[in-house]
Amino acid sequence: MSFMTTEPAAPPEHNGDDAAARRRGPRTSGDARRAIVDAAGALFIEHGPEHVSARRIASEAGVDPSLIRYYFGSVEALLAEVMRPNGELMDPFLELAKLPAEERGEALLRAALRVWEDPHGRAFMIWLTGACNRESLAYRRFVDATPKLWHAALPDGTPQAEIDIRSAYVNSVLTGLGITRYVWRMEPLASMPFERLIGSQAPLVQSYLTGPLPE
Secondary structure, rough: OOOOOOOOOOOOOOOOHHHHHHHHHHOOOOOHHHHHHHHHHHHHHHHHHHHHHHHHHHHHHOOOOOOHHHOHHHHHHHHHHHOOOHHHHHHHHHOHOOOOOOHHHHHHHHHHHHHHHHHHHHHHHHHHHHHOOOOOOOHHHHHHHHHHHHHHHHHHHHHHHHHHHHHHHHHHHHHHHHHHHHOOOOOOOOOOOOHHHHHHHHHHHHHHHOOOOOO
């Protein structure tokens, strides 16, 4: 899965035996695949992906458990499919480079917090922050893709030597706010009105994008 991309999910890799098994696999309509994705999404959001088994997903979807392997290869690959955000969540990130540099801090903060505000996005982010398996497909793709979003907010001509450090500072703010507000639910941030939170933190994000770097 790539939580931070809108590209279609790559099909699971299979060896010869798996490929043969897929050719012999059950013949069903696309409705079964959709039912699996919908059931998995509902269960992941309610219970967290680490607490949901293939058998439980299949039962919720009303299909044979073998169909999960047939369509996705594994629950991990299914997670990758389910946790793909829709364009409405990703579009603001893709538009950052079109904004004046001085407006990108607030726009980036809004885009990031909207992911947390969305039940689908929040389920993935909460799972990600507590993921034990840092080698998982979902985790690796997220870590690989996220810096590219922050890079899009940096002004043109940002020195190469500053890109990583500025992105890291920005990430520390966005991740810290997300965890504090939506995972730990610490007050006063947990109940702070959205616009007030934006107003208080956007200048800090902007300073990390365009201001002098801390010595």
